[in-house]
Amino acid sequence: MKKSYSLVIGSITGFINGIFGSGGGILAVPMLHKAGFEERKCHASSIAITLPLSLVSAFFYSAKGSIDWKTALPLIIPGLIGTLFGVFFLKKIPNTLLKRIFGIILIISSIRMLML
Amino acid sequence: MNTVFSCIAAFLTGIAASMGLGGGMILIVFLTVFCGISQIEAQGINLVFFIPIALSSLIFHSKNKLIEWRDIIPSIVTGSIGAILGTYAAEHIGSPVLGKLFAGFLLIVGIKELFSKREKDIK
Numbered sequence: 001m002k003k004s005y006s007l008v009i010g011s012i013t014g015f016i017n018g019i020f021g022s023g024g025g026i027l028a029v030p031m032l033h034k035a036g037f038e039e040r041k042c043h044a045s046s047i048a049i050t051l052p053l054s055l056v057s058a059f060f061y062s063a064k065g066s067i068d069w070k071t072a073l074p075l076i077i078p079g080l081i082g083t084l085f086g087v088f089f090l091k092k093i094p095n096t097l098l099k100r101i102f103g104i105i106l107i108i109s110s111i112r113m114l115m116l
Numbered sequence: 117m118n119t120v121f122s123c124i125a126a127f128l129t130g131i132a133a134s135m136g137l138g139g140g141m142i143l144i145v146f147l148t149v150f151c152g153i154s155q156i157e158a159q160g161i162n163l164v165f166f167i168p169i170a171l172s173s174l175i176f177h178s179k180n181k182l183i184e185w186r187d188i189i190p191s192i193v194t195g196s197i198g199a200i201l202g203t204y205a206a207e208h209i210g211s212p213v214l215g216k217l218f219a220g221f222l223l224i225v226g227i228k229e230l231f232s233k234r235e236k237d238i239k
Binding site for chain 2: 012
């Protein structure tokens, strides 16, 4: 991958992950794919990019008092159990099926939020 | 907030997040729509939640040699600057408008994922 392209991926991913507190990874995946990364490597590398970016954003959110630690911390244990499942499934489930399922969930969620 | 529902939501988020499918977006929807938490607070919670999840899945992915570290270091450098700018933009916009922008972003990503072409692995 060209260094300049890598810099562009980072800028877009970082800004979106900062403004929406999420979603950087989902943008990074297709961009990494365009750079010739195999699908599973795209997903894994997107996490490697978004982790440090999330650390940076979380620091600034925290500094501004925008983090409710009491709500956030108890979610981590069930989240980690889900991660174990995710890591297992990433090797087993066809990528296209994953995308379709996730796309439907996102569309339903967005309509719900736009109607609120 | 209902503990059982929270645990289920966190579990599902963990699965999606570890796959790089942007599971955090689902957690934010859960926190804002079902728990009545403001958009910015929900985003802050998701960022904290994502850190240990990402760390643990990275260990597995790294062992499976799925990460091209050399290629992505420049992304992390510019991404950190972008993350700071994005965080300030979020604070400036405020939760009500940010929530609608976020929903629009979800819709675009959702449609793109749903209608994405079947892709064969390149490498």
